[in-house]
Amino acid sequence: MDELKLSEIREEIQKDRRAFIKNVLGGTIAGSLLMVIPAGAMEFPEQIPGMQDETGIFITRKKFAFIVDITRCIGCGSCCVADKNEYKVPEGNYRTWVERYIIDDHDNVFVDAPNGGLDGYTEPREDVPNPVRDTFFVPKLCNMCEKPSCVQVCPVGATFQTEDGFVLVDDKRCVACSYCVQACPYSVRFINPVTKTADKCTWCYHRVRKGLLPACVNVCPTHARKFGDLNDKKSEIYKIMRLPHIISVLKHGMGNKPSLHYLGLRREVV
């Protein structure tokens, strides 16, 4: 009985050895192949699962949403710096910015965003006369409206909505009439003084297409900016949007249906 068992064990070990050698050889071959075949799809680590399988012109299987958690934002300005670096945004114009809200014990609300929060809020505001009751930061960016006013008013169709829900600007068509700048309820648009065309936050469409997170989301140290696919039930975005949370959008009454949501949005926020 014991002998039999022992021989069986030996056999198993032999098998394993063979399998092990097979695996090593196979792996080596596969590894060598990886070295000679250009690994385009593997160039970036995929931050948005499944994006590298999207080969069509538009992203069809995903529904993106952006969530800003204002209870997490510390006003460091990293997102603004990342954005400025990503797009070389000219001075005095802002694709994204961070607002500082201070509420004193007389319920006065003080809001500011010096230089769009680009330098970070390192100094306390000096001109608040009463003791501060509450303070928080609110990052702002394109709301990617489902019913965008900018697209409605653009006379030449240079501002358009892609089938995957992104609102983008074709700077080869834009005449810079500024109608979209006037029409945006959130003031996220500007006329880029370099290109002389309308410009705004794109939620880093070029990065998202490659499976990367928007630059601002990528650098946020407190994870206050979140981006993801509402169709992906494993995504944090899905979990926040589908489970009970205090969540809202800016200027709900405008009827633009933003895809940018705010977690813990306060009524003082403009």
Place this chain on the structure above:
Amino acid sequence: MQGVAETATAVAGYAFPNDFHVHWSLMIVLYPYITGIVAGAFIVSSLYHVFHIQALKPIARFSLLFALAFLACATLPLLNHLGHPERAMNMFLTPNPSSAMAGFGYIYTAYGIVLILEILFIYRETLVKLKDQASGFMKNVYGVLSMGSDNIGARALALDHKVIGFLAAIGIPMACILHGYVGFIFGGVKANSLWATPLMPVIFLLSACVSGIAGIIVTYLIIKPRAADSECIRSCIKFLWGFFILDFVFEMLEIGMHAYLSTHHWHALHELFWGPLYQSYWIYQVLIFSVIPFFILMGLSLIRFNDFIVKLFGFIASAMILFQVLLMRWNVVIGGQLMSKSEQGVVSFHPEWIAKEGIIPAIIIMVLPLIILFILSKVFPFWLPAESESSSSK
């Protein structure tokens, strides 16, 4: 500055960081001003050609040419404003049907065609006669302008008058659309509390009529200070007063409604009207340039003064009203942008003299129509008693 957007300065509260730019500056103030003058001048002509107000006969032709001179310059401020004027034709070629602005090219062109045709038909008889008297280059010019037809027989002229009546009749709604539409461009911006009111096209249209009539009175009196027909001036003044009553009352009703409704929009507008717009709106537009001409026009309309007084004060009131309408355009176009969409803060704005969209280019654009009018006067005689007699008989 390169005119992409002029930068305003913060006055109070919190303005969104991108709201420090006034993207629609002087050029976009001039655009509705010029198209308003065009529409208003056309209405003057139509009051005679369609509604047969005989007293306006002396200026019926002049007002059409006046409208044409300004229409020719209506696109200049727009082209100067665009960041990429070379792409302006895209609005024609690839218009976005949901954009209020995309219709401009079509409305403008259609109206221009009607206006030019009406002028050519009204002047055809005169042009044929001038062609016979002229020689060389001018003979060819008159030949082309009279559309190659020498026939000024009774039947041909009767047909002309039918065409004129038809063109003037369709011209009225088109002139109203041209300017009501400009009001729509502003009124359709829901993000802007000052602009987003259904009254905007109405106010724009009424102020257009007012500025057109006032513009006609002023230029008529400058060109013919003594010989101007005083009955015509009296009649113009009455129409001016009538339209101005409607215009001014609607302007006041609009702000009164906002104040009475007192929604959150009013709180933002309140900051604006009692902040950066206080002087240009309350003091200049309302108090000085509306109330004073209102009473002058009322006096001139209700009391029969001698011709000199009528002409002098008619001129003063009309010039003031021209300025009132310009101020109204300023307060609407610039004013709407001085209020940040945060609705928590206002900014102030002062135009530069020398800039792409500065004061000097604005003056040049406003002088150009007058130069064009002068050139037109060399081809189309403004005042020809015999001719206007015959074209008026229908």
